[in-house]
Amino acid sequence: MATMSQICPIFTAVFLLALQLCIGNKSCTIWSSSGHMVKRGSSFQVYCTFYCTCKRSMYSDHPPTPQNHEEFNSTTIYFKVLNITENRTYSCQCSCSLSLDSCGMDISTGYPPDRPKDISCIYKVSNDKSGDVFCTWKRGRNTHLKTTSVLCVRSVFGNHTSIDHECPRNGTDLSSVSFPVPRSVQLISVRVKAHNPLGSSVSSTTNYTLSDIAMPPAPVLVHPECSSRECIIRVHQSVKTDHLEIQYKSDGQTWTTFTSPSHSHQGAKAWNISLLEPYTLYNFQARSKLSTGLWSQWSTNISSWTQEEAPAKELDVWYAEPASDSKSLKVYWKEANNSISRGKITRYIVKVYNPNSTLRSESNIKCNATNYTVPFCANCEVAVLSSNSKGLSPPAKITTSYKQAKPPQDLQVTAASDNVTISWRKPEAAPASYVVEWYPEGHKLEELRWVRLSGNDNHTLITGIKQFECYEVAVYVFYDENSVGRTRFTGVTNLESAPAASPLFQEKVEGNAVTVSWTELPRSQRKGCITNYTIYLDSDSRPQMSYNVQASERMYIIEALSPASYSLWMTAWTAKGEGPAGQKVKLYIQQSQLPLLLMCGVISMIVLFFVCLCQNSGVKQRLWVFLQCLILDVVPDPANSKWAKECTQVKGKLNLQVQLSSSSVTKDEEEPILVDVEELPKKNSLTSIPTKVSLQHPSQTSQNPEMDPATHLYPLTTYIKSFSHDSDSSDHTQTSLDTNTTVEYISSHGPGIIAEEDQGEDEEEEEEFPEMLGFLPSHNVFLEPMDFGGKLTLDAVKIDCGDFFQNI
Template sequence: IYLSDKICTIHSSKEVLMGSSFQIYCVFKNECNKIIYRDNVPLPYNSSNLTAVMNIVKLTQATTFTCRCKDRPEPCGMDITPGYPPQAPQNLSCVQEGELGKVNCTWKTGLETHIQTTSHLWLPLKPNIVKVKCNSRDCQLYTDKRQNIHLVDIRYKTDQESWNSASTYWNITSLTPYSLYTFQVRWKLGPSRGLWSEWSEAKEMTDEEAPAVMVDAWYFGDSKNTHLLWKELSKLEASGKILGYNVTVVDERKKISSTFIKHPCRNYSVRCSICTVSIFAKNSKGHSPTRRIQLQPIGSLRYTVSHQILNDSSIALSWQRPNNAPEEYLVEWYPVERKEQLQWIRVERHLHTTNITGLQPAKCYDVAVVYLFSSGTRKVVFSGLSTRQSVPQQGPECDATVKNYSVEVKWEDIPLERRGGCLTNYTIYLRDSGDKIKRYSIGKPSEKKFTISDLSPGQQYKLWVTAWTKAGEGPKGRERNIATPPEMMSVGGVVFLACLFFLCICHFSSVHRRFSRCCHCLMPSIVPDPANSKWAKECASEKVKMLFIFSLYKLILLSELQSSNHTNALAPCAGEMKLQLYLSDSSMSEEEPDTVEVQELPQEKFNSYLKSLSHESGSSDTTQASRGTDMTVDYISSHGVLSGDEDEEEVDDENFFPCPTSPFLSPLMSIGGKLTLDTVKIDCSDFLDFT
């Protein structure tokens, strides 16, 4: 475009595109005779005062327009070349030859402009972050080569956050202490010039601060031991790396004890039922505010607590609000029988609802709302809460102990993860040998023992236990086989019948004889020798001595015979026996012993037999008197021969038993006076060595 300011100025109404129509304006400084040329050809125009206007239609080639006064040679003019503006380059691609080499770029220009077009190539390289310097809540970024950069974009985040844009360049504020941040920076030459560079990245940790939030602690226990628990501070609350916790206990006697517990341990046992506990967390920059808890027995309240299941892991809880609101509410919960897994949340005093989250489905919980009054602590317990229940996946393992005609059944808890929720009751099944089944329901899930007392004697049973939830009955546990003993009388009845039985059978003579054998076992194993007694020596000169000796031997012989194993040896029977008695004497030899004929007679003839034997002894050629008073009577020789046939006639034994006195029998015989034995020498075992 050529402009002259001598006598006039010239301009078009708009940019001239290829084939467009427009107007040419010539503005003169002074009034004159106007002439307008198009490529030196005069053009018609419209004139208004000092301005001449020409209409140009569909210009397609380069044209020169000139304006001049007729009486003045100096013109003003303009060259117009129609065309198109350049389009944005497409498919730009640049390749650098080496790290510091030249860059070759190619692109597509789009529609032909038909006019001279110049392209400018700009390279904005990504920033180089040299250093990041952080305090606890702000960081300063340092880069090199920031000249000619007019626009910078900075963003940052932690691993748990999304990207945040920096409000100011290079200095990022409002950060969180003790947090790892990622910083990214890019730039461009200007708002409308060039493209954004690639992102450059750097990471840095903000510094620590002392914890700003007190530790949330709570407790449970009994009258002797209290277990103190506290929650871990979040990263935001900790403001640094927690090194440990300081616990201070002041008991009723104002005795103070302090303990430092290293992280990550978060529990402590306090051996007091009424005391004050203080706890705070500590990091390298300081410690948190102190939490104080008054440990004391917690009373119970009978307020109403209701709940609504939100989903498998959440429950909405609401409770009754008293007229005098407590300073704070605390809601605690834990899986049944797992109080060490206690969790809790604190609720402000003006609220009476909260949500418990993080619960596990098909698991049973105990819940309580604790009212923290300034005068003391009270709680409302809500047991047996579950978000979703199923039938138990396992039956209880049981043991059974039979006692007479009853059985004591004991069973173990089902593992928590296989209960399917909160147990409501148990059922004991008892099946007898006829496949008849009895059921016994135990309505308290805390009961683990039951006694069944209506069993029949001499029966075989199978026994098992099942558990129930609100969803239904679970599978049976392992079966147990039990058996009851046969029917038995009571001890008193047995004793009575036994006594009655013995009283009855004692009236039979045969029973008397058999019972006498039992009495024989009570006799002393060594029988005293009457021949060596003092009394026998004093009476050696009398004839009655032999009568006494033979009578005593007779009694011993009969007793030994009845205790032998021969047939019919239990009863003394009539008959004759030849018994050789060897009486020791200095005038007698062992080769020719005296033989004494002994005849066994029935009991009724026994007295006459003794009298006969006494008479025969008195008339014998070898009487005791003729031998002198110094003779001694020796034992019956073991070489004596016992012979004779047994008579089958039964003998009445009511007045004679070869055994000591028994409670059921009268004495065997009555002997007056005292029998003093010096030595005991009689051995009756030889009397049994016969065939």
């Protein structure tokens, strides 16, 4: 008989085999010490028992992550889970020869339900017999588990009979529920139960009197009928109520409430809503209430327009001042709001009146226009009117013939990110009104804006200011219809930086000056208010030059530039700094021809002056002597003349015989003329070549055989100075540098004698000195007849240029 120790292993093996067959091809069984639903933040153990001997392992999450398990016994392992905060999946696996699947389980985490609170119920009356109770409550925090909520209600009728019932269970995890209740029920008691796998909770009981929570249905409004000032509203109610309220408003306004008298209302009834504005779209809604209980919900909004009326006020009109040479005036107006226009504007009318208030012109303008240009006259008055289907507005009049008055003082500008505040000091005289205008610099006609203020204001807030934009602002103060003062200033901006580009310019070179002209920077590149421009001029021969020009200028002239090659460029400035330099342009300044022309003119004037001066005989003779000194090679030497060679007897005396060719000469004139000759000492260290002097006629000289040409009657000299007894100047005195040439030199009482006797020699001299003869004037300025007389000595005929300069 088998012992007990032999039966146990067999029994265990059979049990395990049977268990494996029952659970399928699983290698293990897994379970948790706290079940498959646990509270978040709790700790527990997960166990795995294996059916075969193998290497065992435990995993968690997806994809499976190995976990550090511990051995519980030979067939079981476990893993400690600490402070679980979310749903997890755990699995175990055994690696053995059998193809067995791993085992696993899902752990759900959550919280038990909180106690419901803040139960609120409303009895929505449907008709005179019944209604629905609608209850809501707060469930508390999210349990992360499937939670069921049940509303338990006890109703108390008039005879104090109570009925307990629960709300339908078809809704789970809800926070509101509704159920029908007859109007005969006076009281109800409600409570809420909440339940999930981790626990349950019950709210406190709340009691209600149905009349206190009763709410009628919302009224139904019929489309109203409106005139210009009132509307008739028709209200329809399915339940008899005791109170009714109607609200209305226009766009952008707050609600205005109309309350009906306290009496029963049921069915359809009309209500008159008055004190409305013309041509305005109004929205209407209504609500009602029983004698006690709650107000119904507001009805659906309905809208309607009131009818039009003629415009109530004149337009807000302004104008752009005409330029000095303009023959037109641009008038602007603002589109009036509905409270002023009181209808849809169909057109604008612009009228121009003469100073005597007679109509000069009238123009109809389209309804979408906001400005119009009219012919300008100094004292004309312009009126602008608006028109709708009911009539015309009062005329808005403007004129430019204002009397100048004291302008606003102490203007201050405070800039913010998107607006600018303009403030000023009030004048002593109380003004009637102010007008503040502003526009981007240089774009007045396109983007003019303005605001009209009362006489009590001393500041205004300008909105819509663009960043990196420069504005011009003007403040006008009106004391009466004909007296106005104005202060205008520029450079208003709320944000700026250095310019983003340089201006485009053109250069023009004229002589030694450069004219630079440029255009304004585009608005997008100015980055604020331009304060000035800088023109740079650079060359290799001189330091770089810069010229600052005001922002209002568009041209600049650089003068007195020396001839050179230059580089020119420009930059623009704002209060934040200088913009980038533009493209450099090469230009060249050439040498001016004006000094040369001026010099030629001066020389011509000097020559003309001397020509006029030489018309004087004394000046003419001195100048002729000076010219002879300059041209020494054409002046004959008196010591080499024939008559000087023939004078051999008396020292210091010359026998001068002149034979006249004219038959009118007397015998006395034929007698020899005695000339005193005085010897002058040599004035230079150079050795003079021997010179023979003769004062006789050439014919006489040739006929005297006794005269030895080699005889030296006087000391050797090269120059002879001759003076006439009748004048202080000599004529036809020449000095020859060639001492070997014999030249006749004869002084007589007239040039005619010289011409006859020396005709042949004169022709030779003209050929030898053509340049000198060509220099002399053809009208015989220096060659006028000269008288010769008195005695001639060698000292008298010696030419001394030094005395000439001394006399001058």
